[in-house]
Structure formats: structure tokens, C-alpha cells
Amino acid sequence: MGAAPKRIVDLVHEHGLKVGALVGNLDHAIKQKEVGVDVLIAQGAEAGGHVGRVGSMVLWPQLVDAMAPIPVLAAGGVGRGRQFVAAMALGAAGAWCGSVWLGTRESDLTPNMKERLFESKSEDAVVSKALTGKNCRILRSNYTEAWDKNEEVKPLTFPLQSILGGVPLRRAERVRRFDYWTYAVGQIVGDMKQETTVRQIFAEMLGEYVEAVENLNSMLED
Numbered sequence: 491m492g493a494a495p496k497r498i499v500d501l502v503h504e505h506g507l508k509v510g511a512l513v514g515n516l517d518h519a520i521k522q523k524e525v526g527v528d529v530l531i532a533q534g535a536e537a538g539g540h541v542g543r544v545g546s547m548v549l550w551p552q553l554v555d556a557m558a559p560i561p562v563l564a565a566g567g568v569g570r571g572r573q574f575v576a577a578m579a580l581g582a583a584g585a586w587c588g589s590v591w592l593g594t595r596e597s598d599l600t601p602n603m604k605e606r607l608f609e610s611k612s613e614d615a616v617v618s619k620a621l622t623g624k625n626c627r628i629l630r631s632n633y634t635e636a637w638d639k640n641e642e643v644k645p646l647t648f649p650l651q652s653i654l655g656g657v658p659l660r661r662a663e664r665v666r667r668f669d670y671w672t673y674a675v676g677q678i679v680g681d682m683k684q685e686t687t688v689r690q691i692f693a694e695m696l697g698e699y700v701e702a703v704e705n706l707n708s709m710l711e712d
């Protein structure tokens with residue numbers, strides 16, 4: 491959310507480290523380039539968390555072309571091998587995943603929370619200001635609907651809305667009202683059906699990646 495001051499980026503570089511920045515459109519990317527970031531994470535609107543309005547399919551190649559030679563990682567809707575292949579085909583240097591980790595054994599969500607994710611469809615990952623006060627893709631729940639449908643009471647600005655939501659959301663968790671619980675998650679939630687592990691996701695993603703590349707290569711034969 492915004493470029494760091496150039497002196498901070500320079501300081502990080504003086505320590506021999508690289509700086510990455512997550513962006514949702516070309517204007518954001520240009521600002522990050524000006525302060526000297528080393529890698530851009532192009533995050534399409536289907537992603538979980540704070541999002542812009544441009545979908546991954548359009549955003550990724552747009553930033554790859556405009557920002558070269560800065561490497562671009564593709565984010566937003568990558569949860570399986572074929573999506574990873576699509577990211578690479580669109581010129582990305584790699585992929586960056588978020589939501590898919592929430593359903594793993596290593597994730598710190600409780601079993602009830604994971605269950606809420608596994609029963610959700612892609613359409614349940616809505617863009618709402620209910621959680622933080624800024625447009626954020628989160629799981630639709632009674633809490634988000636109450637904010638989103640109320641014409642008179644609008645969410646506070648960022649970050650005050652997150653502070654306001656702390657108590658009621660923790661209370662909903664404590665009394666196990668998971669119909670009020672919400673969390674940042676992307677449209678890929680519709681493909682998350684059961685608990686897995688990080689290792690399993692990597693293995694399946696790489697397997698499907700290879701299979702998809704082989705299928706594409708076979709199209710060039712004959």
C-alpha cells in the first residue's frame with residue numbers, strides 16, 4: 491500500500507538485501523520503480539487481501555512489458571499448476587500465492603475456520619471495506635453483509651475499521667459464531683476443498699505444471 495521512501499529502499503540495498511513490492515496497477519508499479527524496488531509482485535483483483543480492480547490475466551503481461559527488466563511475480567488466483575503455467579506464459583518470473591496456504595495444516599486458522607473456507611464458493615470471496623476500511627477481498631459473512639448492506643453506517647477509514655472490528659470478530663470466534671467470522675481470502679477459495687499440507691500443494695502444483703507444459707508442447711508437434 492504505497493511506495494516506501496527511496497532512502498529506506500537505499501538503506502535496505504546498503505545491507506545487501508532486495509526489496510519487493512506488491513502492486514495492483516501500472517501507476518503503482520511506476521512509483522515502485524522510481525524508488526528502486528528489485529522485484530514487483532503484480533497482484534490481480536481475484537486475490538485475497540487488499541486489491542485493485544484489474545484482473546490477473548490483464549495485469550500480469552501489462553506489468554511484465556512495461557516494467558522490464560524488473561522481474562515480475564504473478565499473484566492473484568494462483569493455486570494450481572495450470573495457473574502457474576499461465577503466469578509463466580504471460581511473462582512472469584515466478585508465482586506468488588496467498589490464499590491457498592490458508593487451508594494447509596501449517597496455517598494458523600482453526601479447524602472451524604478452515605471448514606468455513608472449504609464450504610465457500612469463489613463468489614463468496616467479496617471485495618468489501620468491512621474488515622479494514624479499504625477495498626479488501628474477504629470471505630462474505632453476516633459481519634461483512636451487515637456493513638456492506640447498511641446504507642446509513644459506512645465503514646471507518648483505514649486502519650480504524652480494523653480496530654473497530656477487533657472486539658466483535660474475536661467475540662464471534664469465542665462463541666463459535668463462524669457465520670460472523672471473516673478473513674482475507676481470494677477467489678481461489680472455491681477450489682479449496684479439504685486440508686492439505688504445504689508440501690502437498692507444492693508437489694501437486696509442480697506435477698500439474700509439468701503435465702500442462704507437456705500438453706502445450708504436444709500441440710506444437712506435427
Ligand SMILES: Cc1cc2nc3c(=O)[nH]c(=O)nc-3n(C[C@H](O)[C@H](O)[C@H](O)COP(=O)(O)O)c2cc1C
Nearest residue numbers: 512537538539565566567568587588589674675676
Ligand atoms: C490472509 C491474507 C493476508 C494477506 N496479507 C497481506 C499483507 O499483509 N501484505 C501484502 O502485501 N499482501 C497480503 N496479502 C496478499 C498476498 O500477499 C498475495 O498477494 C495474495 O494472497 C495473492 O493472491 P491469492 O490470494 O489469490 O493467492 C494477504 C493475503 C491473504 C489471503
